[in-house]
Amino acid sequence: MCASVTFIAIADGAITTVALPSIARQFGLTTAALDGVVVVYPVCLAMAIPASAWLVERFGGKRVLLTALTAFLGSSLLCGAAADLPQLIACRAVQGLSAGVLFPASAALLFATFDAFEQVRIARYMIIPQQIAPAAAPVLGGLLVDQLSWRWVFYVNLPVGVPVVLFGVLFLAEHRGHRPGRFDLTGLLLSAAGLGAAMFGVSEGPNRGWSSAAVLAALALGAVLLTAAVVYQLRTAEPLLRLRLFADRLFRDTNLINLVGLIPILGAMYLGPLFLQQAQGRTALESGTGTFPEAFGVLLTVQVAGVLYARVGPRIIVGCGLAGVSAVLVLFAQCDEDTGLWTFRAYMFLLGVAMGGVFMPTTVASLANIARGDLAQASTLNTVVRQTGGALAPAAVTTVLVLGTPAGAAAEPPLGAYQSAYYVLAVIAAVTAVFAFTLPDGPARAAAAAGSRNRAAQAARNVPRDGVRKA
Structure with missing residues (x-):
């Protein structure tokens, strides 16, 4: 269920941009006038995040998650039925508020249900929707807009989300942390x-x-x-936000890595399509297929990182992953107008391979020293940090491109601006990699190893000497 919620929320954030030209034509506006439709979602999402931990502790993770998901689906329906731009922006704001509660609530439920060893295994599966959703959303959105209407980029959430709500009502277990104080x-x-x-x-x-x-x-x-x-x-x-959790060095350092490390990672994902379409003049379809191999690289590395996590620890995995990101970004900086599409795809795959060593280990390690009753608060703080890093990435890239474009030049940046942006991202990744190698990951390795031993002991207790597993 948490995987489905993640897929829906991430896809919705990425799919709307594809529909903007069609929405503008419907309402008789310019695409630039629809800026509020895009911006209101992350703004409201950020505003709702701080209250999510208290809501989970007060009303329970299951109830909060299902309520937020229902509100998200209801606002999706209203977005699709909007008669004018103000209605669409208002409903989009409700979507953002709902998503701001969905992410921390689903993470709190997930990590409260499984121990550290199991969290590593679960994270290997959770990475699938996190990678597939942003890659598939633009393609799906284009098909819906072309074949049906822009309204279906919002309606499509319902056939996916309604079964998830029903499943949650019937099968999802409840979880609460410690009883919260006054709001x-x-x-x-x-x-x-x-x-x-x-x-x-x-x-x-x-x-x-x-x-x-x-x-x-x-x-x-x-x-x-x-x-x-x-x-x-x-x-x-x-x-409302238990900032004292940052007193724990492992929690603080992993979040700092996520905050800064997401800038080169997500910045490269934002920069790739711009380079292909503007610097090389490729089509949107070529751009989509050019960046999609990154998802396969991430999925591959996450499986390997899950196996190695308890053995070598997150410090080595994350440090090597960020160092790899920096090296691949330097390769991207060598690309020019003549670089082949398959070469770019190969670089994207390598970038995904390196990225896969960052996401899962930092998330799991950040919770290694966190008490079970503080998981909702820790998940909320993690979400705040990730959302901030995600917003800083395109801002950093766009700033470098603007600075690299000569005054009075054409609207599109020159090739050198894109290359400079890749170099800047590579430097940020390298500095973050150096910091990652100082990560105090002993507690994280110990928690994962203890979970592994507990599972082995439990399995041994269920197997008698004749080798037949007990019922």
């Missing part, structure tokens, strides 16, 4: 407003320009509110 309304207002303002500034910076008054005001307001939120919640006995 921290002040903490919610500060953190939600701060995250929302910061996400708006980061998302709109590349489009409006970093010197835009609206962008500067949003970033400044976000910084002030987030600083106030941190100060307030560190002094509160029952904060």
Whole structure:
């Protein structure tokens, strides 16, 4: 069920962009006028995340997950039925709010159900929807828009999501952490407003320009509110976001790796289609098939990393993965107008191979020292960090491209700007790799090894001396 929820939420975030030209024609607007449809989703998602841990602890993971998923599906239906742009933006905002609760709630349920050894195995399966969804969404969206209507990019969530809700009602087990204290309304207002303002500034910076008054005001307001939120919640006995969890070095370092390491990883995924279509003049279909091999590389490495996790630990896996990302980005920086599509595909596959050593080990290791009752809070903080890193990636890439485009030049950046962007991403990945090799991963290896021994002992107890497994 968690895999299905992840697929739906990620795909929805990626599929909408394909439908924007068709929506603009329907409402008699320009595509640029639909910017709110895209931006409102990550902004509202960021605003809802801080409340998710308290909701899970107060009402239970199952109830919160199913309620959020139902709200997500209902708002998807309303998005598809929207009669004008304001209705579409409003319903899209509800989608974002629902998704902001879905991600932490599903992660909290997943990691509360399985021990560290099993978490490694489960993460090997969870990576499938995380990689397939963003790759398949644009293709599916194009087919739906061409063959049916833009409204079906929202309606398509229902035939996938409704069976998931029914399955959850019938079979999903309940989970609660420790009983939460009184709802921290002040903490919610500060953190939600701060995250929302910061996400708006980061998302709109590349489009409006970093010197835009609206962008500067949003970033400044976000910084002030987030600083106030941190100060307030560190002094509160029952904060909405348990920031004291960052006192644990393993949790803090893995999140720092995710925050900075996602910039070169997701930045490369954002930059690839731009390079193929703008620098090389390829079609959207060639762009999609050119970047898709990355998913196969990730799926391959995650399976290997799952086997090696308890033996060598996340420090070696993550450090080597980020070093590999840096090396492949240097290869990308050598590409020019004459680079063949199959060469680019091979580089994308290698990038996926390297990326696969980062996602799963950092997620599992981040929870190694976390008490079971704090899992909802830890999952929420992990989600905040990942969403922030995901927003910074395209912003960083676009900024480098803009800086590399001569003043008064054509709208599209020159080849050198793309190459410079790849070099910048490679440097960020290399620095993060050096930091990853300092990761104190002893507790993570010990937790995974203990889980492995427990499973082996349990299996041995179920097998009598005659070798016949007990019923």
